[in-house]
Amino acid sequence: MNNFNGARTSGASFSIMVRGYAGSYGAAKACMETAGVPEGTREHTWTRLRKWAGAALDKYSGAKIQPGMHTLLWNLGEETGFKVILRDIPLEQEAVEIAEALGLDVYELESAETEIALCTYPYPEDMTLIGHTCEGRDKIVFNGSVSSYLNRPGE
Amino acid sequence: MEFREELLRIIEKNSRIDTKELAVLLGVTEDTVAAELKALENDGTICGYHTMVNWDNMSTEKVTALIEVKVTPQRGQGFDNIAERIYNYPEVESVYLMAGGYDLMVILEGKTIREVSGFVSEKLSALETVTGTATHFILKKYKDHGTILGKKKEDSREIVTP
Numbered sequence: 001m002n003n004f005n006g007a008r009t010s011g012a013s014f015s016i017m018v019r020g021y022a023g024s025y026g027a028a029k030a031c032m033e034t035a036g037v038p039e040g041t042r043e044h045t046w047t048r049l050r051k052w053a054g055a056a057l058d059k060y061s062g063a064k065i066q067p068g069m070h071t072l073l074w075n076l077g078e079e080t081g082f083k084v085i086l087r088d089i090p091l092e093q094e095a096v097e098i099a100e101a102l103g104l105d106v107y108e109l110e111s112a113e114t115e116i117a118l119c120t121y122p123y124p125e126d127m128t129l130i131g132h133t134c135e136g137r138d139k140i141v142f143n144g145s146v147s148s149y150l151n152r153p154g155e
Numbered sequence: 156m157e158f159r160e161e162l163l164r165i166i167e168k169n170s171r172i173d174t175k176e177l178a179v180l181l182g183v184t185e186d187t188v189a190a191e192l193k194a195l196e197n198d199g200t201i202c203g204y205h206t207m208v209n210w211d212n213m214s215t216e217k218v219t220a221l222i223e224v225k226v227t228p229q230r231g232q233g234f235d236n237i238a239e240r241i242y243n244y245p246e247v248e249s250v251y252l253m254a255g256g257y258d259l260m261v262i263l264e265g266k267t268i269r270e271v272s273g274f275v276s277e278k279l280s281a282l283e284t285v286t287g288t289a290t291h292f293i294l295k296k297y298k299d300h301g302t303i304l305g306k307k308k309e310d311s312r313e314i315v316t317p
Contacts (some may be wrong), residue, residue: 013182015161015180048192083179084179085176085180088176116241121157121160129165130180131179132180132181132182133177133182142175142176
């Protein structure tokens with residue numbers, strides 16, 4: 001599903017879809033690797049997040065680990081231009097809270113069992129529509145009313 | 156046709172989505188989306204934009220009833236005439252023609268069970284072509300229009316040992 005070869009040359013237009021939650025694995029891992037409670041986070045909140053993180057790592061044990069959503073989108077952009085809506089990418093609340101507490105970007109964190117795929121209508125039932133391919137090489141991300149070009153991952 | 160269906164699938168789930176976002180998701184311009192929405196509204200495919208409300212969260216008294224109605228179809232008009240008479244009552248939410256043991260399914264909303272009962276006995280049963288009714292009251296809605304209502308809240312309080 002993550003093989004985008006040919007998307008650029010075909011000239012066809014595709015819907016961009018995501019399966020799974022972005023950044024959950026990376027957030028869980030970062031949470032468990034953090035000693036103590038991050039500054040500005042309440043202890044009982046962190047206890048709850050660590051509980052979630054432990055369960056998430058158990059759940060993803062043996063799963064295929066994928067890079068962060070930014071990297072997945074960047075790889076897609078090597079083949080085709082696109083426009084995506086950032087807030088439509090599925091996230092777990094706990095992953096967002098952990099990323100905020102640790103000052104991380106949830107879209108940069110690793111995902112497990114997450115796929116990004118180019119589809120045509122009718123869409124797969126278990127995937128979420130996040131955008132569309134377009135002509136050219138522009139990688140445009142919409143976040144609320146702000147649109148920007150996708151930065152190279154890690155920048 | 157496929158574009159229309161795709162557009163309708165998205166706004167059926169989220170009618171508040173704006174045209175800018177729709178344009179990104181569908182890979183077209185905002186003008187195309189706006190024109191298509193207008194056309195769909197004009198031809199009656201889009202009949203309205205509603206808000207799903209979980210009335211259980213409010214103190215407002217509200218009773219929903221499903222009423223199975225048996226009727227005698229009229230010559231030349233079938234069930235349409237009687238269905239029209241029923242759906243014109245403002246308290247009626249929906250009317251469906253059914254296959255099976257009864258003919259019409261009427262969904263009704265009232266403030267109290269007494270109000271619904273009054274509608275059935277005084278208005279519905281009084282119609283000449285209605286030969287029988289069976290009323291079912293909804294006790295709790297778990298899922299409606301694909302949305303899970305009143306999801307159980309997790310207790311995130313810490314256990315405190317004295």
